[in-house]
Amino acid sequence: MKIATWNVNSLRVRLPHVLDWLKTVEPDILALQETKTEDSQFPLEPLQSLGYHVVFSGQKTYNGVALVTRMAPENNITDIPGLEDPQRRILAATVGGSRIVNLYVPNGSEVGSEKYAYKLDWLQRVTGWLEGERQRHPHLVVLGDFNIAPADRDVYDPVAFENKLLCSAPERAAFEALLGIGLIDSLRRFDQPEKTYTWWDYRMNGFRRNLGLRIDHILATEALMSACLSCEVDQGPRGLERPSDHAPVLAIFGDSAS
């Protein structure tokens, strides 16, 4: 079973990349963020024609999440108790017996800003809800754009980013709290190339110079992780013409998840 996450920064612009990637990699589940598409405008048919089910929660201009799945998604959720949020950032579904939670965590704008406070509050509320999800679903995957680089090795210049957005102590503590409910950072279960990142700023030739951060993650419960065979970043799509500023992250699970 192949499970992936990809912030596409506008699904309509990135649709050719997404379709090519689905054909090449053939994931069982692909979680998309920043679709930036109202549900009435969602490009459903091209994805369905590849044999996928699709559920989505979008809005105009900003945010938006989707799940592209081989097996039919069940018990879909786009809103959680205790979080009245018009921003479309959460999409959970049960797929093939596993609970899949796709998150587009708020960016936070700047440490100390109103958006930063919203980010931390959002993370706290979502983590509280996920604790219940973890109890209800032994096979739980939480994946998406977390907008948090968990440690200094996830940052191309840790000194410059010290206590800056995406790296501040409260954000990293929020990420640790998420792991604390019983989730594992799948990429760190495996050896990775030096300086493995998932996002590179469009400016400054960031990708060519590998000036990146690792802010997109696939977390899973130990019951699933014990069957995880690999997790890696696919930098290929980031090098295409008109790329997203994020690369997909892909985890592969064997059959023996128990």
Added chain:
DNA sequence: ATGGTCGGTAACCGA
């Protein structure tokens, strides 16, 4: 040199 580039949408905002 404290910039720079995208996407969405129509002068800027958000990332």
